[in-house]
Amino acid sequence: EVQLVESGGGLVQPGRSLKLSCAASGFTFSNYYMAWVRQAPKKGLEWVATISTSGSRTYYPDSVKGRFTISRDNAKSSLYLQMNSLKSEDTATYYCASLLYNWFAYWGQGTLVTVSS
């Protein structure tokens, strides 16, 4: 059974940094592209970042490009999201997801990030 478990969320002040983690199990992690998707409170879904199997290629929307960095450790079956220069509009539940080709197949339960002073 595929399991994705996010951690690292919490309350952080604007302008500060936070790093999210996602522990994967139940599948061969190194064979799959991975991604982060977020959902602001009571709002819709927004794609945040995607990373290739080796980690050599990463993709971001303009809303987070230059501030967020996605990375992975295939030896640990783990995915990460380093978030810098956080803004109030980054407040959301962040989901880790595995990709089937270029769409999200399995999702974690999410971790809440609140950016507030």
Added chain:
Amino acid sequence: DVLMTQTPVSLPVSLGGQVSISCRSSQSLVHSDGNTYLHWYLQKPGQSPQLLIYRVSNRFSGVPDRFSGSGSGTDFTLKISRVEPEDLGVYYCLQSTHFPLTFGSGTKLEIK
């Protein structure tokens, strides 16, 4: 960015009934490889989204055949027949043909 417009926003339904959800894109979702990358998700209350349909009409593993997807180009539909209580929640479409990937704003399926 590709704008994904879902209608209706809210969809009251009687259990056992049939409903359709529309998703329209601001540009064609036909990829240069010939595939159309339009997918459907359901987010049940308090849960993370789950994949229902991928590439317009393919049911994901474990998804009952009450769910069907259709469409082409810029106009897509998700149909749910014999609605059951477990089908309630918010449905989202996603396009992954173009960067950035974009979702529709959601359709809430609720009991009439």
